[in-house]
Amino acid sequence: KQEVTQIPAALSVPEGENLVLNCSFTDSAIYNLQWFRQDPGKGLTSLLLIQSSQREQTSGRLNASLDKSSGRSTLYIAASQPGDSATYLCAVKNSGNTPLVFGKGTRLSVIA
Amino acid sequence: NAGVTQTPKFRVLKTGQSMTLLCAQDMNHEYMYWYRQDPGMGLRLIHYSVGEGTTAKGEVPDGYNVSRLKKQNFLLGLESAAPSQTSVYFCASSYVGIAEAFFGQGTRLTVV
Numbered sequence: 001k002q003e004v005t006q007i008p009a010a011l012s013v014p015e016g017e018n019l020v021l022n023c024s025f026t027d028s029a030i031y032n033l034q035w036f037r038q039d040p041g042k043g044l045t046s047l048l049l050i051q052s053s054q055r056e057q058t059s060g061r062l063n064a065s066l067d068k069s070s071g072r073s074t075l076y077i078a079a080s081q082p083g084d085s086a087t088y089l090c091a092v093k094n095s096g097n098t099p100l101v102f103g104k105g106t107r108l109s110v111i112a
Numbered sequence: 113n114a115g116v117t118q119t120p121k122f123r124v125l126k127t128g129q130s131m132t133l134l135c136a137q138d139m140n141h142e143y144m145y146w147y148r149q150d151p152g153m154g155l156r157l158i159h160y161s162v163g164e165g166t167t168a169k170g171e172v173p174d175g176y177n178v179s180r181l182k183k184q185n186f187l188l189g190l191e192s193a194a195p196s197q198t199s200v201y202f203c204a205s206s207y208v209g210i211a212e213a214f215f216g217q218g219t220r221l222t223v224v
Contacts, residue, residue, distance in 0.1 A: 044215040096209035104154035
């Protein structure tokens with residue numbers, strides 16, 4: 001059974017810092033991995049999708065990397081801003097027709 | 113473009129009452145999912161559907177039923193609500209295979 005872990009559960013940083021959020025998964029034979037953002041009381045917004053054949057994806061100040069062999073992904077946020085404060089969720093898909101399995105998220109606070 | 117729409121957004125039920133949550137997507141996605149999100153537990157899959165007329169159980173299916181009579185709609189039913197079903201419910205949809213999942217804004221359900 002696939003299990004996804006995100007460490008740390010919460011993180012507080014001053015504005016302007018570069019930071020890394022971690023995601024690990026137990027079954028390395030994944031199909032793809034997706035990073036989401038969730039604001040309080042809101043739904044999930046997709047940030048980046050990495051296919052199993054890819055090593056990284058970038059969108060603006062966000063960069064997600066994937067190392068299948070070690071069962072890890074990282075989400076790098078450059079020059080953090082207070083508007084980046086949210087919960088970040090990692091989810092993996094084991095095959096094309098299986099649902100996403102989620103980690104419990106990292107709650108990020110960026111302090112002005 | 114509405115994306116994934118959940119109805120209702122909020123609901124309070126008494127123990128033993130029944131209700132149906134509606135999820136509608138306008139992206140012609142084959143796959144649809146129902147998750148529940150609880151503090152400290154993350155997102156857990158209740159039921160999912162890989163196409164019109166098909167449904168499958170997820171991680172926590174007990175106490176829920178689903179139907180997918182039309183491709184664009186996925187209904188989640190609670191036949192006899194229990195306080196343990198107090199949660200935030202999220203619907204999601206995606207294309208087959210290599211595709212990102214899109215989420216609705218959630219339904220906050222309280223069972224008293």
